Amino acid sequence: xxxxxxxxxxxxxxxxxxxxxxxxxxxxxxxxxxxxxxxxxxxxxxxxxxxxxxxxxxxxxxxxxxxxxxxxxxxxxxxxxxxxxxxxxxxxxxxxxxxxxxxxxxxxxxxxxxxxxxxxxxxxxxxxxxxxxxxxxxxxxxxxxxxxxxxxxxxxxxxxxxxxxxxxxxxxxxxxxxxxxxxxxxxxxxxxxxxxxxxxxxxxxxxxxxxxxxxxxxxxxxxxxxxxxxxxxxxxxxxxxxx
Amino acid sequence: xxxxxxxxxxxxxxxxxxxxxxxxxxxxxxxxxxxxxxxxxxxxxxxxxxxxxxxxxxxxxxxxxxxxxxxxxxxxxxxxxxxxxxxxxxxxxxxxxxxxxxxxxxxxxxxxxxxxxxxxxxxxxxxxxxxxxxxxxxxxxxxxxxxxxxxxxxxxxxxxxxxxxxxxxxxxxxxxxxxxxxxxxxxxxxxxxxxxxxxxxxxxxxxxxxxxxxxxxxxxxxxxxxxxxxxxxxxxxxxxxxxxxxxxxxxxxxxxxxxxxxxxxxxxxxxxxxxxxxxxxxxxxxxxxxxxxxxxxxxxxxxxxxxxxxxxxxxxxxxxxxxxxxxxxxxxxxxxxxxxxxxxxxxxxxxxxxxxxxxxxxxxxxxxxxxxxxxxxxxxxxxxxxxxxxxxxxxxxxxxxxxxxxxxxxxxxxxxxxxxxxxxxxxxxxxxxxxxxxxxxxxxxxxxxxxxxxxxxxxxxxxxxxxxxxxxxxxxxxxxxxxxxxxxxxxxxxxxxxxxxxxxxxxxxxxxxxxxxxxxxxxxxxxxxxx
Numbered sequence: 059x060x061x062x063x064x065x066x067x068x069x070x071x072x073x074x075x076x077x078x079x080x081x082x083x084x085x086x087x088x089x090x091x092x093x094x095x096x097x098x099x100x101x102x103x104x105x106x107x108x109x110x111x112x113x114x115x116x117x118x119x120x121x122x123x124x125x126x127x128x129x130x131x132x133x134x135x136x137x138x139x140x141x142x143x144x145x146x147x148x149x150x151x152x153x154x155x156x157x158x159x160x161x162x163x164x165x166x167x168x169x170x171x172x173x174x175x176x177x178x179x180x181x182x183x184x185x186x187x188x189x190x191x192x193x194x195x196x197x198x199x200x201x202x203x204x205x206x207x208x209x210x211x212x213x214x215x216x217x218x219x220x221x222x223x224x225x226x227x228x229x230x231x232x233x234x235x236x237x238x239x240x241x242x243x244x245x246x247x248x249x250x251x252x253x254x255x256x257x258x259x260x261x262x263x264x265x266x267x268x269x270x271x272x273x274x275x276x277x278x279x280x281x282x283x284x285x286x287x288x289x290x291x292x293x294x295x296x297x298x299x300x301x
Numbered sequence: 302x303x304x305x306x307x308x309x310x311x312x313x314x315x316x317x318x319x320x321x322x323x324x325x326x327x328x329x330x331x332x333x334x335x336x337x338x339x340x341x342x343x344x345x346x347x348x349x350x351x352x353x354x355x356x357x358x359x360x361x362x363x364x365x366x367x368x369x370x371x372x373x374x375x376x377x378x379x380x381x382x383x384x385x386x387x388x389x390x391x392x393x394x395x396x397x398x399x400x401x402x403x404x405x406x407x408x409x410x411x412x413x414x415x416x417x418x419x420x421x422x423x424x425x426x427x428x429x430x431x432x433x434x435x436x437x438x439x440x441x442x443x444x445x446x447x448x449x450x451x452x453x454x455x456x457x458x459x460x461x462x463x464x465x466x467x468x469x470x471x472x473x474x475x476x477x478x479x480x481x482x483x484x485x486x487x488x489x490x491x492x493x494x495x496x497x498x499x500x501x502x503x504x505x506x507x508x509x510x511x512x513x514x515x516x517x518x519x520x521x522x523x524x525x526x527x528x529x530x531x532x533x534x535x536x537x538x539x540x541x542x543x544x545x546x547x548x549x550x551x552x553x554x555x556x557x558x559x560x561x562x563x564x565x566x567x568x569x570x571x572x573x574x575x576x577x578x579x580x581x582x583x584x585x586x587x588x589x590x591x592x593x594x595x596x597x598x599x600x601x602x603x604x605x606x607x608x609x610x611x612x613x614x615x616x617x618x619x620x621x622x623x624x625x626x627x628x629x630x631x632x633x634x635x636x637x638x639x640x641x642x643x644x645x646x647x648x649x650x651x652x653x654x655x656x657x658x659x660x661x662x663x664x665x666x667x668x669x670x671x672x673x674x675x676x677x678x679x680x681x682x683x684x685x686x687x688x689x690x691x692x693x694x695x696x697x698x699x700x701x702x703x704x705x706x707x708x709x710x711x712x713x714x715x716x717x718x719x720x721x722x723x724x725x726x727x728x729x730x731x732x733x734x735x736x737x738x739x740x741x742x743x744x745x746x747x748x749x750x751x752x753x754x755x756x757x758x759x760x761x762x763x764x765x766x767x768x769x770x771x772x773x774x775x776x777x778x779x780x781x782x783x784x785x786x787x788x789x790x791x792x793x794x795x796x797x798x799x800x801x802x803x804x805x806x807x808x809x810x811x812x813x814x815x816x817x818x819x820x821x822x823x824x825x826x827x828x829x830x831x832x
Contacts, residue, residue, distance in 0.1 A: 125627060
């Protein structure tokens with residue numbers, strides 16, 4: 059899992075690693091005891107089997123210890139969860155509408171909107187026996203014709219919905235995955251702290267081209283974002299042009 | 302005089318000749334055999350679908366199938382493995398073993414038993430036939446989320462109908478098991494003295510009765526949405542697509558325990574036998590299984606952390622899900638404590654049970670990771686989830702089923718299977734199952750979504766490893782078939798078969814006669830004979 063470029067993606071990553079190391083520790087103890095037993099307590103070594111069949115003390119201990127470990131895990135997890143859901147006071151709001159099989163982005167305050175679908179190079183290479191080696195295509199299946207552009211450091215709120223079936227908008231580096239559901243508008247937010255291009259995919263099965271609707275987010279400096287938005291406004295909304 | 306009557310009775314009720322024996326049988330052993338054979342066939346059909354999937358994913362780019370067909374393969378693979386392979390296998394084991402383990406002459410409702418089996422081949426015949434219909438087989442995933450599932454072609458009503466039939470069959474099977482266990486135990490077989498396999502099946506059967514009607518309701522609403530103008534799940538008509546997911550997972554989460562609780566029962570029988578030591582904490586195992594069953598009803602929405610639930614809902618489902626780790630941990634600790642200071646030997650059933658404990662626990666660890674809601678948002682619908690549930694289902698449920706088959710096969714056939722082939726099957730399966738599914742953890746963490754026919758080039762290496770493992774795992778199952786086909790050739794099995802098993806099934810001859818326990822056995826006498 060990537061550490062990502064937002065505070066929350068880093069927190070999520072830390073949670074993941076914390077639980078992972080707990081699992082490793084528990085695994086070492088449990089599997090360790092089991093392996094010792096497998097080697098020591100075998101009939102071929104001539105051991106006589108013991109005959110104990112319960113011990114209330116042991117059972118209370120190995121019920122209580124997991125409860126304590128779970129409590130230790132649940133507190134930071136809940137804290138992160140609460141922050142993830144706090145989408146108040148955004149700097150920018152973008153409506154994301156999913157279609158079979160592309161994304162539509164509409165910047166609420168900018169009069170900018172456009173479709174974003176799989177780029178030409180991947181479209182050419184994707185059919186069965188296309189004759190094009192996927193390794194020769196840059197970012198095969200992970201590149202779009204028009205990425206979502208957002209400014210660095212701004213709190214961006216996405217309002218996600220769908221026009222047809224359920225889709226899901228995911229960018230691992232932003233630690234955001236939210237279902238796009240017809241009739242429902244879901245909110246998520248992120249504040250990217252690094253500029254760069256971040257890639258993800260639709261993650262809810264949405265029909266035959268589910269594997270062919272990537273998400274690409276370009277995080278740019280605020281000045282560059284304003285300049286980009288201005289050129290977009292000049293060229294006018296591109297809704298009809300891209301259908 | 303009584304003997305004469307009993308003899309005449311036996312003669313009259315022996316197996317019929319030819320096909321009629323199987324079509325009309327009401328004998329729990331025959332029906333159990335049919336369930337097991339059916340499930341083995343389904344295991345191979347579902348498995349070959351998995352191989353279609355893995356072959357396509359061997360390297361990036363589409364080589365063999367079109368995306369629509371790929372999606373119907375993932376859908377059918379899941380439906381067949383869940384409803385056609387794992388569940389019938391456990392019902393088959395229940396049919397064969399529960400009457401013999403509790404000292405009953407047969408299942409309580411033998412005619413219904415026949416009926417609940419014979420529905421299954423019809424249900425799966427219908428389901429498989431959809432692959433030939435206009436628009437192809439169902440391709441919306443086994444979860445059948447609307448609105449996508451409503452885009453299915455001609456297959457749609459047949460999909461719904463076959464799911465209904467599977468549900469009816471499961472409910473009838475579950476009723477039969479509950480009635481048998483509660484009413485037909487030998488006189489001094491108290492509830493808390495019942496073997497763990499019987500206990501876990503009793504709990505499982507209640508889960509089945511509770512949730513299969515929920516699934517039936519959900520798919521019926523899909524049917525009326527499609528054909529009768531309702532809008533349960535259609536946003537345009539004021540419905541809510543998310544409601545389907547809630548209803549489905551209210552069925553779906555108990556369903557995963559339906560597939561694992563009997564597996565817990567199986568290994569709780571096998572580990573004590575080959576450790577030569579009683580099961581540690583029998584009663585706490587029963588309570589743990591009941592806890593798991595209860596919790597399974599209040600955690601369903603952890604499959605839905607990304608649908609946009611209120612914060613309080615997400616926190617509730619996260620905490621409830623984490624709680625499941627406690628009773629599950631108790632079970633694992635008890636198995637380890639059973640082995641501790643035993644005198645173990647490693648026959649094939651024991652090997653499969655040990656692999657079960659190791660690998661199911663790994664699946665449990667990834668389950669705990671998935672319970673952490675913020676992290677789940679990153680894992681959700683990626684290969685990490687695929688790795689998780691295959692770890693609990695393949696080296697979990699399926700290894701337990703195989704362990705059970707090896708454990709009881711000599712009782713069924715009267716001959717020892719080939720231990721050499723059994724061990725070969727075990728080692729091949731265990732190695733390849735890890736080669737197949739372990740890399741999927743890395744794929745998921747690297748960002749590969751599930752249910753995609755093609756992927757970006759950075760995922761190529763791990764996919765190649767997983768595909769090679771899958772082909773290896775598939776081929777090694779042929780060894781299993783060979784073991785079963787040659788099972789009648791081995792040396793004669795004794796009544797007790799193994800050195801130290803306990804349980805009434807080991808007091809009857811091997812092979813078990815067509816009718817067992819016409820008069821209830823004395824449980825205590827049987828127990829003492831083992832000392």
